Amino acid sequence: MKLLFLDCQSGISGDMTLSALIDLGADINYIREHLRKLPIDPFSLNIKIVDKKGISSKQLDLRFYVTDSEEQLKPPSHALERGHTHEHSHDHGHTHTHNHGHEHSHDIGHHSHSHRKASTILQMIENSELPFRAKERSLAVFRVIAEAEGKIHGMDPEEVHFHEVGAMDSIIDVIGVCLALESLDIGRIVASPVPTGYGKIMIAHGLYPIPAPATAEILIGVPLADFHVKGELTTPTGAAFIKALVDEYGNMPPLAMEKIGYGAGKKDFEHPNVLRVVLFNVEETPQQEQITILECQLDDFTGEAMGFIMEKALNQGALDVYFTPVTMKKSRPGTLITILTKPENTFVLEELLLRETSTFGVRKSEWSRRILSREFKEIQTVYGKITVKVGMLEGEIIKIYPEYEDVKKAAYQYDVPFVDVYLVVQQAAREQVII
Ligand SMILES: O=C([S-])c1cc(C(=O)S)c[n+]([C@@H]2O[C@H](COP(=O)(O)O)[C@@H](O)[C@H]2O)c1
Numbered sequence: 430m431k432l433l434f435l436d437c438q439s440g441i442s443g444d445m446t447l448s449a450l451i452d453l454g455a456d457i458n459y460i461r462e463h464l465r466k467l468p469i470d471p472f473s474l475n476i477k478i479v480d481k482k483g484i485s486s487k488q489l490d491l492r493f494y495v496t497d498s499e500e501q502l503k504p505p506s507h508a509l510e511r512g513h514t515h516e517h518s519h520d521h522g523h524t525h526t527h528n529h530g531h532e533h534s535h536d537i538g539h540h541s542h543s544h545r546k547a548s549t550i551l552q553m554i555e556n557s558e559l560p561f562r563a564k565e566r567s568l569a570v571f572r573v574i575a576e577a578e579g580k581i582h583g584m585d586p587e588e589v590h591f592h593e594v595g596a597m598d599s600i601i602d603v604i605g606v607c608l609a610l611e612s613l614d615i616g617r618i619v620a621s622p623v624p625t626g627y628g629k630i631m632i633a634h635g636l637y638p639i640p641a642p643a644t645a646e647i648l649i650g651v652p653l654a655d656f657h658v659k660g661e662l663t664t665p666t667g668a669a670f671i672k673a674l675v676d677e678y679g680n681m682p683p684l685a686m687e688k689i690g691y692g693a694g695k696k697d698f699e700h701p702n703v704l705r706v707v708l709f710n711v712e713e714t715p716q717q718e719q720i721t722i723l724e725c726q727l728d729d730f731t732g733e734a735m736g737f738i739m740e741k742a743l744n745q746g747a748l749d750v751y752f753t754p755v756t757m758k759k760s761r762p763g764t765l766i767t768i769l770t771k772p773e774n775t776f777v778l779e780e781l782l783l784r785e786t787s788t789f790g791v792r793k794s795e796w797s798r799r800i801l802s803r804e805f806k807e808i809q810t811v812y813g814k815i816t817v818k819v820g821m822l823e824g825e826i827i828k829i830y831p832e833y834e835d836v837k838k839a840a841y842q843y844d845v846p847f848v849d850v851y852l853v854v855q856q857a858a859r860e861q862v863i864i
Pocket residue numbers: 442443527528578581592595599630632633634641642643644661664665666667
């Protein structure tokens with residue numbers, strides 16, 4: 430399994446992460462090909478080499494060819510020397526520069542042109558043909574950003590608007606990073622403590638404190654670094670990668686490094702403004718993990734409400750939820766609710782049962798379980814690309830199962846029975862994954 434360490438000594442932003450991962454070896458063509466299938470503005474995505482206080486690093490060069498209705502497509506040669514620059518010109522608002530150096534004409538609340546709601550972006554990702562894990566990771570990152578922006582601006586997260594220019598940027602940065610992780614086959618991510626920077630930054634809303642409120646909101650619970658530099662070191666997108674994708678916070682793992690990549694930020698400081706990413710190859714060992722089981726049984730709760738509890742528990746991170754019919758005191762038919770969860774989600778799920786069901790108590794037990802290490806792989810089939818889950822024991826592949834959602838989608842698309850697609854995928858997987 431590949432492990433990625435994010436060394437955020439100069440903070441983290443969307444473009445720093447994408448360029449660092451490309452420097453580490455992520456295939457830029459693979460990233461471009463997948464991004465081009467999305468319904469977004471035409472863009473060019475390139476990487477240039479820059480010197481950051483003596484460190485030769487990769488820097489993102491992302492341009493959009495404007496599709497605002499009042500504007501025409503502009504040729505690729507436009508603004509060649511300006512790097513991560515949007516050739517948008519709006520007929521309203523003021524121009525501001527984000528820390529990673531691109532200029533937007535941006536005046537929240539007075540827009541005549543299109544915007545993208547968080548829910549529209551999430552829907553676009555859901556409906557996309559992105560590889561399974563890249564899709565899940567991208568959704569997780571956008572949900573974190575939308576939650577934080579929603580909280581700051583006092584809005585429903587689904588209704589949060591990404592300014593059209595910012596939306597395009599974010600889509601490329603977020604989905605690009607998740608595709609880069611896929612290209613490198615990263616299974617686990619560890620991040621160092623994160624410095625935020627201090628001072629003020631001029632954004633569309635006005636002169637804001639650093640860390641920007643959305644960044645600060647996202648970084649709740651994340652260990653911060655004791656490194657104080659004037660300027661914005663960590664942006665909301667960078668913080669969202671840390672919050673949504675990282676499995677563990679800590680120091681560099683005590684393992685042999687395989688490869689190192691450097692992604693440059695746009696600003697210059699007295700220190701090298703780079704994100705360093707390190708790739709490790711971790712030996713697979715049979716894994717043991719702790720899980721918590723929460724239980725209560727009810728004889729006075731409706732079927733509808735029961736279904737709602739199952740849905741909400743799964744949304745709140747339950748690994749599994751199941752109902753067992755039981756006979757309770759006074760011969761009453763009832764239902765035993767069982768929730769399996771990782772220890773970190775125990776409190777939230779306990780609260781769900783106590784607050785939203787008729788129970789007056791919840792039983793809790795800790796279990797240890799042995800699990801197979803698993804990887805997701807994309808298989809080429811006559812029904813298109815389908816993701817399979819590969820289970821391994823002591824490095825040996827012992828089972829391969831197609832992902833239900835992908836099989837379902839293909840079954841509808843080709844109007845064939847679910848089981849037919851399933852069998853074809855299993856057969857193709859056995860040929861394409863060495864077993
Ligand atoms: O435009 C909006 S809504 C906005 C809100 C906030 C808040 O903290 S609230 C912050 N920012 C700033 O935008 C840039 C770009 O960040 P990305 O993560 O999209 O690269 C950054 O300087 C933020 O602090 C914008």
